[in-house]
Amino acid sequence: xxxxxxxxxxxxxxxxxxxxxxxxxxxxxxxxxxxxxxxxxxxxxxxxxxxxxxxxxxxxxxxxxxxxxxxxxxxxxxxxxxxxxxxxxxxxxxxxxxxxxxxxxxxxxxxxxxxxxxxxxxxxxxxxxxxxxxxxxxxxxxxxxxxxxxxxxxxxxxxxxxxxxxxxxxxxxxxxxxxxxxxxxxxxxxxxxxxxxxxxxxxxxxxxxxxxxxxxxxxxxxxxxxxxxxxxxxxxxxxxxxxxxxxxxxxxxxxxxxxxxxxxxxxxxxxxxxxxxxxxxxxxxxxxxxxxxxxxxxxxxxxxxxxxxxxxxxxxxxxxxxxxxxxxxxxxxxxxxxxxxxxxxxxxxxxxxxxxxxxxxxxxxxxxxxxxxxxxxxxxxxxxxxxxxx
Ligand SMILES: [Zn+2]
Numbered sequence: 001x002x003x004x005x006x007x008x009x010x011x012x013x014x015x016x017x018x019x020x021x022x023x024x025x026x027x028x029x030x031x032x033x034x035x036x037x038x039x040x041x042x043x044x045x046x047x048x049x050x051x052x053x054x055x056x057x058x059x060x061x062x063x064x065x066x067x068x069x070x071x072x073x074x075x076x077x078x079x080x081x082x083x084x085x086x087x088x089x090x091x092x093x094x095x096x097x098x099x100x101x102x103x104x105x106x107x108x109x110x111x112x113x114x115x116x117x118x119x120x121x122x123x124x125x126x127x128x129x130x131x132x133x134x135x136x137x138x139x140x141x142x143x144x145x146x147x148x149x150x151x152x153x154x155x156x157x158x159x160x161x162x163x164x165x166x167x168x169x170x171x172x173x174x175x176x177x178x179x180x181x182x183x184x185x186x187x188x189x190x191x192x193x194x195x196x197x198x199x200x201x202x203x204x205x206x207x208x209x210x211x212x213x214x215x216x217x218x219x220x221x222x223x224x225x226x227x228x229x230x231x232x233x234x235x236x237x238x239x240x241x242x243x244x245x246x247x248x249x250x251x252x253x254x255x256x257x258x259x260x261x262x263x264x265x266x267x268x269x270x271x272x273x274x275x276x277x278x279x280x281x282x283x284x285x286x287x288x289x290x291x292x293x294x295x296x297x298x299x300x301x302x303x304x305x306x307x308x309x310x311x312x313x314x315x316x317x318x319x320x321x322x323x324x325x326x327x328x329x330x331x332x333x334x335x336x337x338x339x340x341x342x343x344x345x346x347x348x349x350x351x352x353x354x355x356x357x358x359x360x361x362x363x364x365x366x367x368x369x370x371x372x373x374x375x376x377x378x379x380x381x382x383x384x385x386x387x388x389x390x
Contacts, residue, residue, distance in 0.1 A: 001029045002089060004048075004341070006045075009045075012075055013078075015362045026084060026087055026144070028370060029089060030089045031089060031090055031138050032053070033053070034095060035052045035374070037050070038375065039376075040376065041378040042373045042378065052069055052096055057070070062136055064133065072330060076142070084184075088146050089149065090148055092120075093150045094119065104124075105126050105127050106118075106120060107153075107176035108174065108178040109177065110175065110196050110199035110200040110203060110237050115158070116157065119154050122153060132248055139252045139255035139256065148248065148261050149262045155268050155288065165212055165214045166212035167213065168217050171294060172199045175234060177199070184238050188236045188239060194229045195232070199230060201236065202225070217287055234287070235286060237289035237337055241291070249298055249300075258300055260301040261299045262303040263290045265290065266304055266305035266307060269281060271307055274307060274308055274336070282321045282324045283320060302332065303334065305334045307334075309342065311353070311356040314335070314361055319365060321365075332370075334365065335357055335360075335361070335371055335372070336371070337354055339381075354388035
């Protein structure tokens with residue numbers, strides 16, 4: 001069960017009693033998280049403000065120039081039950097507090113804008129040093145695993161946009177062309193400057209009134225729309241991410257823990273309504289710089305964000321991940337027990353639907369099922385987990 005640090009304000013014993021009562025064999029607790037505001041139906045507050053930062057004192061000597069803000073520490077001594085595994089949920093490259101203090105480590109688009117303070121660039125050496133330090137620090141808290149979120153490039157985002165951007169326009173707008181990304185691509189033989197100019201020409205055209213791109217992002221469609229140099233540039237981002245994940249995974253292993261890598265692709269696809277577009281997450285992960293085949297040789301465990309209403313889609317996503325990362329890797333299916341993945345059903349049907357998704361995930365190769373998230377779901381939604389597992 002995924003649990004936010006703020007959820008524990010309900011009382012650690014109450015939270016653990018409930019989740020073990022649902023049948024959870026482990027708790028994945030947010031040890032390093034990002035700022036957001038959530039409706040928390042059964043929380044100590046009904047609207048909960050979360051902040052960027054970590055939930056433990058920083059160990060001496062690990063961190064360099066970039067430091068995470070400190071939030072009130074987790075009550076780790078109380079957060080134990082016999083037989084209950086503890087995983088440290090760790091958000092890596094999404095941190096607006098660090099980005100606001102150090103804009104030079106954030107992503108920079110084809111126009112040269114640093115528009116996303118929360119998006120730290122995985123190519124920047126200081127960000128890479130930060131990620132390894134953060135991983136070591138979380139592992140040292142004694143967690144059975146470090147569950148990595150946002151340890152890759154992030155999709156394009158903004159708060160307001162009155163221009164009808166197509167998916168490919170948004171993808172191009174989100175590519176980072178910072179000094180370090182340009183150099184890494186050039187080192188791999190990509191004409192990075194041509195890629196940047198093409199992105200600027202296309203996105204600039206749409207901002208000036210050209211019709212937006214039609215259709216989802218695929219390599220073939222992107223090649224036709226933006227040319228081979230842009231595709232080569234986008235694919236070169238995988239080397240940046242793979243090498244970073246390798247460093248982080250090695251550091252976590254050295255600290256006596258183990259890394260679970262979460263690819264945000266599936267989350268982004270189905271997050272809003274549980275109706276992901278046709279392309280499977282494993283096939284589109286390259287768009288965030290995630291090369292699952294390469295990571296399968298490096299990382300022992302993967303969490304798949306199976307945010308979908310349809311049990312068959314959950315199975316398809318899990319199976320595609322397994323084909324990419326290999327059969328011997330741990331594969332954890334992350335399911336949402338309620339809305340929007342399960343909505344507008346009576347309780348019996350809702351429980352059956354969740355049970356069908358658990359069965360589908362297992363049959364497709366998942367070795368564990370995780371539920372997201374304790375603090376976000378109403379209590380009656382959480383209660384159906386027990387019956388769905390039965
Ligand atoms: Zn960059």
